[in-house]
Amino acid sequence: MKRLKYTEVESIRSTPGRSLLLFITDRCPVGCEHCSVDSRPNSATIRDSELFESIVEGICYDEKLSMVGISGGEPFVERKGLTLAVNRLVSAGKDIVLYTSGxxxxxxxxxxxxxxxxxxxxxxxSTDAFHNKTVNDDQFVLAARTLAEEGVWIIVQVLNIPEMVARAEELLCRAFGKDYRELAEINLVPPLPYGRGKEIFNLGTNREGDEFGPCKSLAAPVVRYDGTISACCNEQVIMGLGPNRLRKRCSSGSDLKKALKDISEDPLFNVMNELGVGTLTYHPKFSELAHQQFPSICKLCWAIQQDALPLGDRSDRLLTSISMIRRNTVNE
Structure with missing residues (x-):
């Protein structure tokens, strides 16, 4: 089994059509105070096994797709769904990236x-001071060593807070010694003010709309266990918040194929992904957003979605032309 490192994962994720994230459960027993999706031990999980199996099959038949991420919640609390998904996706030739607290x-x-x-x-x-209340140091070390025993490349995901980063390095040294980089690497992530995290973290400094660059998250949609497909990995969107234009619903694997096609071919998403969300403020329809203040690229995106044409609508000839020109240039 080949090992994927962080740079490889990100390269695939940023290429439209090459990857998606399968969100298999909301449930998680860890209860972190900063959880961006507000997962709890009694949160929703797979109820319609037939639908979930059909969704997995639909993903398997997508020939362009080479990598599937699997997350939650905590994927390992959904034994049946996780086992089914991993076995079928691997049999279909997909690489698997798994997200867990250990x-x-x-x-x-x-x-x-x-x-x-x-x-x-x-x-x-994942590890940080918030996880440590439920997943202690011994468990983290055991989880890391178990992953190494099974030949899995480890990407330790930790909040970009100096003391938490230092602690993660200490734990990796405890698990593998000073040469831990032969088995693992550390990925720093920003604190997210969503879910329970909104009580702890702030969105940050406001910027004018035309200052925001491309949103690479739009290259990798999220497929939820209940048939909801999100255009990006924003936690609020996955949980049903924000503009409906960012989501599609499917009731089978064939529905999934169409929904993913609608998202991947949407002119608005393509421009935001490849040219920039701020670039759209030069379009007459969104020009009033150019000098408005936004705390994040997601907030600007939501404002744009509110006034955009329905998902897949190509009647805005200016937007469609920009999208086609840029996409053809990228593909050459």
Whole structure:
């Protein structure tokens, strides 16, 4: 099984059509105060197994798709769904990137967990002071060592807060020694003010609309276990908030194919992904947003979506032309 490192994962994620994220459950027993999707031990999870299986099959048949991320919630609390998804996707030739807190790391690791890990190409293993209240240092070390035993490349995901980064390095040294970089790397992530995190973190400094660049998240949509497809990985959008234009619903694998096609071919999304969200403020329809203040690229995107034509509508000839010119240039 080949190992995918962070730069490789990001390169694939930023290429339209090459990857997506399968969000298999809202449920998570860790209860982090900063959780951006407000996952809880009793949150919703897979209820319609037939629909979920059809969704997975639809992903399998997408020939252009080479990599699938699997997250939640905590994926390992959804044993049946996780096992089914990983086995079928790997059989279809897809690389698997798994996101977990390592809460499953106990004195004895169940064989089914090892079987799943043996099939994935890398694991994003999260750790910080918030996780530590439920997933202690010993569990993190055991989780890391278990991943290494199964030949999985480890990407330790930690909040970009100096003391938390230093602690993550200490734990990796404890697990593998000073040469831990032969088995793992650290990825710093910004604190997200969504879900429970909105009580702890701020969005940041406002910027004018025309200052925002491309949104690479639009290259990799999110498919939720209940048939909701989100155009990007914004946690609020995944949980049903924000403009409806950012979401589609499907009731089968064939519906999924059409929904993903509508998202990937949408002129507005293509311009935002490749030229920039701020670039759209030069379009007459969105010009009033150019010098308005926004705390994040997501807030600007939401403002644009409110006044945009329906998803897939190509009647805005200016926008469609810009999208086609840029897409043809990229493909040459």
């Amino acid at each position: 809460v499953w790391a106990r004195s004895i690791i169940p064989q089914w967990i090892r079987d799943v890990l043996a099939l994935v190409n890398c694991v994003f293993l």
